[in-house]
Amino acid sequence: MNADLGSDRLLAPDKLEAELRAIGAVRYHHLHPFHKLLHAGKLTRAQVQAWALNRYYYQAMIPIKDAHALVRLPTSELRREWRRRIIDHDGDGPGKGGIERWLKLAEGVGLDRTYVQSTEGILPGTRFAVEAYVNFVRDRPILEGIASSLTEMFSPDIIADRVRGMLAGYSFITEETLAYFTPRLTQAPQDVDFALGYVKQHATTRADQEAVLAALRFKCDVLWAQLDALHFAYVEPGLIPPGAFVPEGK
């Protein structure tokens, strides 16, 4: 629990930012054992496939989540700013954008594109967590929707770590396979500049600020629960739920 809960004093914007960063320090999924294994080159190709397959669903739903945010943004200026995120993921033509690059990553680790796109083999835990995120942005005030995007504050570090670790640790991973991540290193900070500025400016009551902090905790849970499901099914104890992806030779 937040030690400041119960207080009704408004936090200075920089103090709010510090509280947001403190949440990331203890709840962001760079701390999850699955990521530690992934980045240390300790997973099998089958386990990396399971990660790519499940994470695809998250990537594929991001523009839907962002379209729900567009619905709630009141001005052209705000919608233009947010629209960039949709363009980043959907691209500006066939074969472009983040979702397409994720499909290339999935193919690069040996998965069939059509199977990945069907999302047939993803874990129920993945599906429920991702849909919780989409529904959150659909159903909550836009201040909370924007705040829930702020896990991107913590992503450049994990991406740099991941790319370095995966290239070093897995013979079946090439720079081309990981091309998804390169533009994210510049897109994420740009997105964060806007979103962090927005919540610092628009959270004008202590209740708003608490809602912003809760939204970021929620989003950390969404990311963490996806790795819990992966780790449970494919690492330890390795119990794949009925109907989910079974790697070859398993």
Place this chain on the structure above:
Amino acid sequence: MNADLGSDRLLAPDKLEAELRAIGAVRYHHLHPFHKLLHAGKLTRAQVQAWALNRYYYQAMIPIKDAHALVRLPTSELRREWRRRIIDHDGDGPGKGGIERWLKLAEGVGLDRTYVQSTEGILPGTRFAVEAYVNFVRDRPILEGIASSLTEMFSPDIIADRVRGMLAGYSFITEETLAYFTPRLTQAPQDVDFALGYVKQHATTRADQEAVLAALRFKCDVLWAQLDALHFAYVEPGLIPPGAFVPEGK
């Protein structure tokens, strides 16, 4: 995948029922290792607490789920039938009903009632799975909503097994603690009679029948994913996500 997929021939109602039962035989959560441990008396009191705490959220949301179903039922007759489920869970006065009995179970295994009711310590995986169920009934046609209740076809067996196993296996469990389950043994078959009859009568196209089967698969996933999250956090590997219930002495 169902071997009949791709066929567009309508199944006879009894064949539809057989297909529904076949789904339960391979996807219902009586097969989950967590339940096997629970019923065999192999869990610690702390692990049973984690189960009671998390399952409370499922119990508490059932009347909300059923209220969404009421919204979509077109006649007084159908709504009266379905209303019984809400009465079963909410009771007909203070201190009565299934949710109250679940709270007594949670207290019986040593949890604080207010803490349980707060749902503060539940796993994100529990929250996301339960909310996926509520949203499913809210958002889908009522035929699918009713079909998703049909996991109750399989519950009397698991309940009998659970009560017998838990009374034998745990010194801290009494018949009174497990009083939640006794009325379920008569309520569930009554509910199933109606729901199964409804889907057999109203699924009048092959597409409807496939939707009914998919709804039951979805609901099995909802139950299974809750046990995955519990097993992962509290049994093996035993990695409790940030913010979730930490048993005493852990």
